[in-house]
Amino acid sequence: MAYQFEDIKDSVAIVTGSGRGIGKEIAHLFAQHGAKVVVSDIDADVCEAAAKEIADEGGEVMHVVCDITKMDQVENLMKQTIDKWGKIDHLINNAGITKDGLFLRMKPEQWNFVVNINLTGTYNCCFAAVNYMRKARKGNIINLSSIARHGNPGQANYAAAKAGIVGLTKSLAKELAPMGIRVNCVAPGFVHTRLTDAIPEKIREEMIKQIPLKRTGEPIDIAKPILFLCSDLAGYITGQVLDVNGGLA
Ligand SMILES: NC(=O)c1ccc[n+]([C@@H]2O[C@H](COP(=O)([O-])OP(=O)(O)OC[C@H]3O[C@@H](n4cnc5c(N)ncnc54)[C@H](O)[C@@H]3O)[C@@H](O)[C@H]2O)c1
Structure with missing residues (x-):
């Protein structure tokens, strides 16, 4: 029988x-x-x-408005989840933004804004969720890094934050493994979303030429490996960075 991700069913x-x-x-x-x-x-x-879209499809869903840079809001997110469903099995730290600019012109606010949301926001959510996961002695954390972590002109702030997420992930993986918590990174390449819609058409075409699979990724291309990493198919994988980029790097 085909594997059906049985362990994902009824997880939170x-x-x-x-x-x-x-x-x-x-x-x-x-x-x-x-x-x-x-x-x-x-x-x-x-x-x-x-959340309404998911509910309309028959999914079990709740929604909580939360700015991940605000620890009180992050704690509220975890508490509301526990109050409703009693556990947190998977935390996917996906929220992220860019605010690009050449380094010599980069204002401190532009640096802090990007590092604060991408890196400190990820730390905030890990810190608050682990508090519950360690008591359950199980859990999965997936942090969204990026191909930009290798360095990208105009993205010193974003690249630094996304490289920092790798260090955070690998450290947490080692610290939390004895508590049954796995921590991994998924690093997308060029995915078709609002974040990349701002890129001019000509540059987009040039970028696609560089991708061995000759297309941009779709959000589902990133979601599927995240489901795999959270499932027990990946039960022996922790502290890893999975590049999902059409072969770009
Ligand atoms: N799209 C790509 O090509 C690409 C490539 C590499 C990595 N990524 C990473 O994937 C993740 C998702 O990117 P996306 O392309 O779907 O972006 P997106 O802009 O389409 O969606 C990001 C979401 O995060 C939310 N958000 C922003 N700041 C927040 C905050 N402080 N607290 C809570 N939520 C906040 C936004 O409202 C938005 O709904 C990000 O971490 C991004 O860095 C994307």
């Missing part, structure tokens, strides 16, 4: 930044596999709308 998954883009697709995929899903986003409108 929190996905940050899941009002749109990759996060929304992750939330849909987990719900389609029978998980109870917490849709969370800083943007209240998209947060509610994404």
Whole structure:
């Protein structure tokens, strides 16, 4: 019989930044596999709308508006999840932003904004969720890094944050393994979302030429490996970075 991700059914998954883009697709995929899903986003409108879409498809879902840079809001996200469903099996730290600019012109606010959301926001969510996972002695954390972690002109702030996420992931994987908690990174390449829609058409065409699979990724291309990493198919995998980029690097 084909493997059906039985262990995902009835598990509880929190996905940050899941009002749109990759996060929304992750939330849909987990719900389609029978998980109870917490849709969370800083943007209240998209947060509610994404949860409604999942509910309309028959998924079990709740939504919690949360700015991951605010520890009190992050703690509330975890508490509301526990109050409703009693556990947190999977935390997918997906919320992230870019604010690109050449380094010599980069203002401190531009640096801090990007590092604060991408890196410190990920730390906040890990810290708050692990508090519950360690008592259950099980859990999965997936942190979204990026191909940009290798360095990208105009993205010193974003690249530094996404490289920092790898260090955070690998350290947590080692510290939390004795508590039954696995921690991994997924690092997308060029995925078709709002984040990349801003790239001019000509540059986009040039980028696609560089991708061995000759297409941009779709959010579902990222969601599927995340489902795999959270499942018991990946039960012996922790502290890893899975590049999902069409062969780009
Ligand atoms: N799209 C790509 O090509 C690509 C490539 C590599 C990595 N990534 C990473 O994948 C993740 C998702 O990216 P996406 O393309 O779907 O972006 P997106 O902009 O489509 O969605 C990101 C979501 O995060 C939310 N968000 C922003 N700041 C937040 C905050 N402080 N608290 C909570 N939510 C917040 C936004 O409201 C939005 O709904 C990000 O971490 C991004 O860095 C994307």
